[in-house]
Amino acid sequence: MKQKIIFILLLIVAVTLLVLFGCSLFGGQEPAVTQTTTDVSAVPETDGAPATADSSVTDESKTAARQTEETTAPTAETTAADLPVETTEQEEQTQSASADGSRTVGVSAKGYEIVEINGLTYVDGLLIVNKTYSLPSSYTPGALTSETSAAFDRMQADAAAEGLNLYVSSGFRSYELQTSLYNRYVAADGKAAADRYSARPGHSEHQTGLAMDLNTITNSFADTAEGKWVDANCYKYGFILRYPLGKEAETGYMYEPWHLRYVGVEKAAAIYNSGLTLEEYYGLTSVYD
Numbered sequence: 001m002k003q004k005i006i007f008i009l010l011l012i013v014a015v016t017l018l019v020l021f022g023c024s025l026f027g028g029q030e031p032a033v034t035q036t037t038t039d040v041s042a043v044p045e046t047d048g049a050p051a052t053a054d055s056s057v058t059d060e061s062k063t064a065a066r067q068t069e070e071t072t073a074p075t076a077e078t079t080a081a082d083l084p085v086e087t088t089e090q091e092e093q094t095q096s097a098s099a100d101g102s103r104t105v106g107v108s109a110k111g112y113e114i115v116e117i118n119g120l121t122y123v124d125g126l127l128i129v130n131k132t133y134s135l136p137s138s139y140t141p142g143a144l145t146s147e148t149s150a151a152f153d154r155m156q157a158d159a160a161a162e163g164l165n166l167y168v169s170s171g172f173r174s175y176e177l178q179t180s181l182y183n184r185y186v187a188a189d190g191k192a193a194a195d196r197y198s199a200r201p202g203h204s205e206h207q208t209g210l211a212m213d214l215n216t217i218t219n220s221f222a223d224t225a226e227g228k229w230v231d232a233n234c235y236k237y238g239f240i241l242r243y244p245l246g247k248e249a250e251t252g253y254m255y256e257p258w259h260l261r262y263v264g265v266e267k268a269a270a271i272y273n274s275g276l277t278l279e280e281y282y283g284l285t286s287v288y289d
């Protein structure tokens, strides 16, 4: 905006010069045209810079930035340094406004509030994903969350110190990847069988970035030294064994000794010590509509 004002001022000066000295003095309007061309070519460069910087931010913040520009445009004293500050404030307002979009959609059998925020379901501050509660297809952390990764790294290091080799064989999975996996399983085993071990798109915990499969994705993992160590120790790092043996009616899935869910150390210890699944602990269902 500042550049535009300078451009207009230069234009006025150029026109004034023409009027004062007459066209003949400069041999026609050529100098003025040259001046104009130079300024016009300079405008997109400077205006383009903020637009490029905006490309990494959301549409909402772009809107906020535009609103900021419109608000501050008439003020001649506005400096370039003012703009980013006001944009940041607008972003924070937008974020807190969307955070207020939470609503209680029910109460669990154990008396916990079931809260929905932007299509995501939370109970006791935990994102819940199972056969009853799904994620929007657009929800994509893109990778394991940093907390989940850090917790796994600590667990892996401690296991390694005991001569055990833990590795993530499947971490974050996008809605699209889960769609192709599930469809492949349905084609191979039929829908009823696939639903016992594979989540339908939007219902996979892997889409949260909070769940991971360790080592070999087979039941024999439970009999390995690594499998036994994980079963006995993963809660110390904030993980729970999400689909324990004999709990298919509760969790909706067959035994998966390799599948861990990050819930934080405090909640993992409480759930582990209860001997209950996540669904039983909070009194939640896990069934498709």
Ligand SMILES: [Zn+2]
Residues within 6 Å of the ligand: 206, 211, 212, 213, 258, 259, 260
């Ligand atoms: Zn898994």
